[in-house]
Amino acid sequence: MSSPSASTTAAPSALSIRGIRKRYGALEALRGVSFDIQRGEFFALLGPNGAGKSTLISIIAGLVQASEGSVAVLGHDTVRDYRAARRLLGVVPQELVFDPFFKVRDMLRIQAGYYGCGKEVWPWIDEMLERLDLTAKAGSSMRALSGGMKRRVLIAQALVHKPPVVILDEPTAGVDVELRRMTWAFMSDLHRQGTTVVLTTHYLEEAQELCSRIAILDRGSVAVIEPTRQLLARHPYRFLRIKLAGAAQLPEALRPLITGESDGTLELKLETSRNPIGGVFDALRTAGIAIEDVHTREPDLEDIFIELTGHPAKAGGATAGAAK
């Protein structure tokens, strides 16, 4: 009779997170988190150690119960409609949990069976082993793998049923540079084919390169959620790296701008509106100080992360430890 309203015809978000709170006793790990991730996004969930990223992912995966709020995967509530929601999701957990006696390929085939998939996905399993450089280990038992190999098996395990939404919690912790690139090339291909990809990482350059939108979680709340380009452009400052000739000291007036020093090169943070670069050179010339070397650097995600949270992204190293 009447045409359906826009809200009922609009395609559901890949993930819809509504008012999620999680209390562990007196600790409030999540303090009311709400946001949507659209289909086809490549999204980064960032935050310092203990921010609540893994707790949120466990709630999305239906492994941990929220104290308040709800999550839907492509319109399916993760509690009321658990089986449908779970079928649409692939989750790579941060912790390396698996049966040590299973062989890699067998374990992936068994995992596919849990999702009701049969032999039709075996070629896909072999393709994933190839893409993740695990073909030579297909017949090895899980306990015989290194930490980085186990983590890549977990990635394959999350993808056996070809889910449209994939969430990876630190998938590259403990994985060396070349294999990290290989893993991300694989994820980028899946994304190009339409998969929604959500990741957490402490390597901010990965998030900056891969993800079109970023949320930064800090102490259980969303501190910022923005397109990556906008987040990087919003910060009107840059860094000036300068090496002074001889044993010269920076004039007193410029010293508050120093943010770092290594091997005699000073790094100054210059706010575009307040500290034009020309002003720095004028001050040095007036003081009779010569410059040996100079260059500028635009702020990257690491700088913005520190500015927003007060912590460097790799603080504590707890996540690197978890990969061992």
Ligand SMILES: Nc1ncnc2c1ncn2[C@@H]1O[C@H](COP(=O)(O)OP(=O)(O)OP(=O)(O)O)[C@@H](O)[C@H]1O
């Ligand atoms: N099962 C649990 N029982 C009690 N407290 C928990 C539990 N799981 C997590 N927490 C606490 O909740 C907070 C958020 O932890 P969570 O693991 O979600 O952080 P994270 O952002 O994933 O950190 P990391 O970057 O180190 O992985 C921390 O203070 C943590 O100690």
Ligand SMILES: [Mg+2]
């Ligand atoms: Mg975590």
